[in-house]
Amino acid sequence: MSADTYEWRAAPCSECADPAARLVPGDSDRADILLCTRCPAYGRLAYRDPADVRAVLPSGVVLAMRDGVLHLGVPAAPDVSAYTRSVVALVTERGFLPVWRSSARRHHVTLTAPGPDGAWGWMEVGARSGRILRAVVYPHGRGAPGIGAAGPRAVRQLVARLSDFGPFPGPGAAEGESAAPR
Ligand SMILES: [Zn+2]
Structure with missing residues (x-):
């Protein structure tokens, strides 16, 4: 499947579930640790493990960093009414x-x-x-x-x-x- 058969949107944060939340690379040396931009507003730990993000997503979804924000790609809709x-x-x-x-x-x-x-x-x-x-x-x-x-x-x-x-x-x-x- 080529990349353009996916529709991309910012990955949601499963912890705060804030629509404005963005998952960005953490400022640690570990590139695999993500930082939620909204979790601190709810008094929650800002750092997210990518495995936590992955765990709540249905199969068929792919993850990719785009413009410094974690995005998820969902398979594009087929031809429907x-x-x-x-x-x-x-x-x-x-x-x-x-x-x-x-x-x-x-x-x-x-x-x-x-x-x-x-x-x-x-x-x-x-x-x-x-x-x-x-x-x-x-x-x-x-x-x-x-x-x-x-x-x-x-x-x-x-x-x-x-x-x-x-x-x-x-x-x-x-x-x-x-x-x-x-
Ligand atoms: Zn969050």
Whole structure:
């Protein structure tokens, strides 16, 4: 795969999950230690191990230093319907990183939000139609119940509701919203 089949964006910091965070080379002699530009604002250790960054990223993502900032490259989206593109744009606005894995029959999109206990989900898109088939989102991370939807409109509604829980739930938010019976 050549480099231009990837879309590049600044790598998120999984510790502070601040959208403004940038991971830059640390000022130590070790080039492999990264410095988060936002972590100190949250009273957190600024230094990040690249392995920590790697650990929360879905497979298929590549990392590269560009203009002195750690960037991640995600496989470019395949040819899909405009409606599907709009749903993926919406999910990106909600703070998720969509990672496409294309195949002849069905495209699979992994959705990951940065941060500890970050939201997670996936979406399936018909390769021929370019239409969304179904999706499941786990607003409170992999350990909590997921919410599923089938068909383009239901999936769009599910994604639109994501602002209700938010990809970066604050303390206590996880208990209140997930009306799961215990
Ligand atoms: Zn940070």
